[in-house]
Amino acid sequence: xxxxxxxxxxxxxxxxxxxxxxxxxxxxxxxxxxxxxxxxxxxxxxxxxxxxxxxxxxxxxxxxxxxxxxxxxxxxxxxxxxxxxxxxxxxxxxxxxxxxxxxxxxxxxxxxxxxxxxxxxxxxxxxxxxxxxxxxxxxxxxxxxxxxxxxxxxxxxxxxxxxxxxxxxxxxxxxxxxxxxxxxxxxxxxxxxxxxxxxxxxxxxxxxxxxxxxxxxxxxxxxxxxxxxxxxxxxxxxxxxxxxxxxxxxxxxxxxxxxxxxxxxxxxxxxxxxxxxxxxxxxxxxxxxxxxxxxxxxxxxxxxxxxxxxxxxxxxxxxxxxxxxxxxxxxxxxxxxxxxxxxxxxxxxxxxxxxxxxxxxxxxxxxxxxxxxxxxxxxxxxxxxxxxxxxxxxxxxxxxxxxxxxxxxxxxxxxxxxxxxxxxxxxxxxxxxxxxxxxxxxxxxxxxxxxxxxxxxxxxxxxxxxxxxxxxxxxxxxxxxxxxxxxxxxxxxxxxxxxxxxxxxxxxxxxxxxxxxxxxxxxxxxxxxxxxxxxxxxx
Numbered sequence: 001x002x003x004x005x006x007x008x009x010x011x012x013x014x015x016x017x018x019x020x021x022x023x024x025x026x027x028x029x030x031x032x033x034x035x036x037x038x039x040x041x042x043x044x045x046x047x048x049x050x051x052x053x054x055x056x057x058x059x060x061x062x063x064x065x066x067x068x069x070x071x072x073x074x075x076x077x078x079x080x081x082x083x084x085x086x087x088x089x090x091x092x093x094x095x096x097x098x099x100x101x102x103x104x105x106x107x108x109x110x111x112x113x114x115x116x117x118x119x120x121x122x123x124x125x126x127x128x129x130x131x132x133x134x135x136x137x138x139x140x141x142x143x144x145x146x147x148x149x150x151x152x153x154x155x156x157x158x159x160x161x162x163x164x165x166x167x168x169x170x171x172x173x174x175x176x177x178x179x180x181x182x183x184x185x186x187x188x189x190x191x192x193x194x195x196x197x198x199x200x201x202x203x204x205x206x207x208x209x210x211x212x213x214x215x216x217x218x219x220x221x222x223x224x225x226x227x228x229x230x231x232x233x234x235x236x237x238x239x240x241x242x243x244x245x246x247x248x249x250x251x252x253x254x255x256x257x258x259x260x261x262x263x264x265x266x267x268x269x270x271x272x273x274x275x276x277x278x279x280x281x282x283x284x285x286x287x288x289x290x291x292x293x294x295x296x297x298x299x300x301x302x303x304x305x306x307x308x309x310x311x312x313x314x315x316x317x318x319x320x321x322x323x324x325x326x327x328x329x330x331x332x333x334x335x336x337x338x339x340x341x342x343x344x345x346x347x348x349x350x351x352x353x354x355x356x357x358x359x360x361x362x363x364x365x366x367x368x369x370x371x372x373x374x375x376x377x378x379x380x381x382x383x384x385x386x387x388x389x390x391x392x393x394x395x396x397x398x399x400x401x402x403x404x405x406x407x408x409x410x411x412x413x414x415x416x417x418x419x420x421x422x423x424x425x426x427x428x429x430x431x432x433x434x435x436x437x438x439x440x441x442x443x444x445x446x447x448x449x450x451x452x453x454x455x456x457x458x459x460x461x462x463x464x465x466x467x468x469x470x471x472x473x474x475x476x477x478x479x480x481x482x483x484x485x486x487x488x489x490x491x492x493x494x495x496x497x498x499x500x501x502x503x504x505x506x507x508x509x510x511x512x513x514x515x516x517x518x519x520x521x522x523x524x525x526x527x528x529x530x531x532x533x534x535x536x537x538x539x
Contacts, residue, residue: 001162001194002026002049007063009044009053011418018044021220022063024213028161029192031185033205033226035235036215038422038450039409042198043089045215046164049196050084051077068161082111085155086164089421089448090371091147091171092139100142100150101126101135107158121157128183129153130176141299144171144370144444145324145476152180156187163187165197167421169204170447171370173323173476174511177204184208200422200450203237203479203515206230207254226253235451238479238515241528245535258519265531266520272534286314289439289470290335294344296494297330304330306494307344312470312487314438317461319481319502320474321512322491328474329370331491332441335472336367348439362391366437370444372428373416381419381427382412392435403430406456421448433460440464442473446480458483481506482514482526502526 004024010017018041026032034042047053051072054061065072068083077084085107088094097103104125108118126132129149139147148171155163163184169177185208187193199205206212212229214222222229227250230240239258243251246265252258288311297305305327312318320328333339334346337353346353349364356364369375378384385399392398403410407426416424425448432440446454454477461471461484475481481488481502488505490498490512498505506512507524516525525531 001028001030001068002196003064003066004045004048005064005066007048007061007065009048009059009061011057011059013060019048020218024221024223026194026196026211028194029188030210031188031195031208032197032211032213032223033202033209034196034198034213034215035202035206035229035233036198036450037217037235038200038407038426038448038453039420040215040217042215043166043420046086046166046196046198048072049162049164050080050086051075052086081107081160082158083160084162084164085158085160087148087151087155087166087168089166089170091144091151092371094151094154095139095147098138098140100131100137100139103139103150103154104131104157107154111158118157121159125153125157128156130179141302143325143329145173145176148172149176149180149324160193162194162196165195167199167448168197169199169201170421171324171444171476173321174204174478176324177201177476181205181208200235200446200448201237201477201479202235202451203239206237206240227251237451238528239519242516242519242531245528245532255515255518258515262519265535266523269520269525269531269534270523272537286316286468286470288312289314290346290348290472292331292335292344292346295331295334295341295346296343297327297334297339298342304494305334308491308494308496309344310489310496310499312439312472314468314470315465316486317465317471317473317484318487318489319485320472320489320491321476321478321481322497326491327494328491329443330494332367332443332472332474335439335441336365337361362435362437364437364439366432366435366440368425368428368432368440368442368445370447372425375428375431376416376424379415380412381410381414381416384416384427384431385412388431388434394434399430399434402433402460403427405460406430407453422450422453423448425449426453429457433464436469438469440469440471442471442475444475444477445473446475446477454480454483478506478512478514479527481512482517483529488512 004022007022008017009019036042048065055076097106104122105118184195188195206226209226212226214229214233230236230251240251248261290312292308292310295308340354388399407423410423485502488502489496507517
């Protein structure tokens with residue numbers, strides 16, 4: 001179905017190749033997972049399948065990519081649209097209409113399908129992707145995860161032979177991610193569709209894959225079964241990391257397989273004290289620096305938050321979790337003054353954020369939105385770092401040093417628009433953290449980050465909390481929460497339904513529990529790090 005024959009690609013003649021001597025065959029009816037570190041070429045490889053590389057991106061392509069017998073150099077994306085459907089990292093960049101139902105129908109209209117066929121497929125896709133309640137909603141009113149499901153649905157309605165997805169679950173809550181992946185698996189198994197996807201959250205995807213392709217810089221890609229590739233991959237989910245630590249062979253790629261192998265390990269560590277991630281300040285010591293009291297916010301007639309009350313203390317990392325559309329991003333936007341409450345109040349460092357000037361906000365709050373590119377306006381990474389230094393009153397190089405810590409492979413001369421999603425997020429994080437505000441708000445901070453970048457982010461967040469900074473993050477990444485959060489609040493339909501210490505909240509939830517907690521239950525282990533510490537003590 002898909003063939004790469006000695007494919008090499010570079011965006012500019014003076015730059016090193018992003019893909020080099022790629023030979024790869026993907027069969028019809030396979031679910032193929034592309035893995036690799038941020039910047040390893042995953043998105044470029046995906047875009048070459050539907051001809052965006054090189055017809056849209058430019059650059060130099062040698063070798064041959066063929067899909068269903070069509071050479072992508074001779075067939076631009078419009079001539080492959082009946083065969084290949086693609087969902088990009090940023091769903092909004094691919095939307096061409098304003099309403100959910102219109103977006104689902106647009107691709108079929110472009111192909112000239114009859115009206116009765118279009119109606120039937122729209123209804124099927126609304127049910128398949130869990131979008132029936134959103135059919136008449138404007139796309140701009142949806143959460144990031146809801147937009148992601150619409151983007152996938154708009155591709156499915158055209159019934160392509162190949163679906164290519166770039167980070168399809170990055171903005172989805174755990175339940176929605178499982179539904180989407182189960183839907184893709186049904187398309188592969190029942191309809192023989194070929195699915196190629198790149199995903200950093202391997203804990204969600206790898207057990208569904210038929211084939212895994214590992215991309216590494218300056219090395220020819222390798223492909224094989226999930227277990228074989230996870231044994232050598234530089235990025236691996238917690239279940240594989242735990243298997244490596246315990247010496248299990250073959251390595252498990254699912255929680256079910258790992259639980260069978262973990263019985264001796266659970267017995268060995270039974271009764272051992274569970275070690276949490278290194279604590280920041282005692283949450284009871286720091287004073288509250290962000291407080292919501294009966295906070296209610298709505299978008300016109302649609303309520304988003306209903307009488308939310310919570311507080312975040314200095315030196316605490318608090319996670320907001322809940323399904324897509326629960327109100328997490330709305331709470332963060334209210335905390336940074338982008339939304340005014342209908343009722344109730346919110347205070348950040350003793351002030352109403354909606355009444356602060358820009359300079360006053362910068363000195364109190366750092367905010368990284370779901371679409372980090374919204375905060376970038378310069379023509380190079382270097383210029384963004386210099387502007388951030390000037391805004392924060394830092395000596396030159398301060399922001400660049402933070403960026404080098406988060407993402408050491410980012411080219412300072414690159415345009416921010418040319419960065420991968422993870423690299424762009426790292427740049428915005430560096431810009432925001434350079435000001436050292438007492439409160440940092442993060443909306444899906446690990447979207448697009450590989451495991452190495454996420455580990456560096458965890459270390460930085462721990463350091464910030466240790467210095468007294470309060471961190472409030474909205475996230476669907478249960479592994480990040482297990483690694484760094486002191487407290488968790490779960491939102492549902494705009495209300496707080498649970499609020500407490502991380503251990504108490506996530507281990508009591510089958511949806512929000514991390515992989516290690518599921519494998520090591522009934523003991524309350526959350527991370528590979530804590531298990532490794534206990535194994536070292538046990539000897």
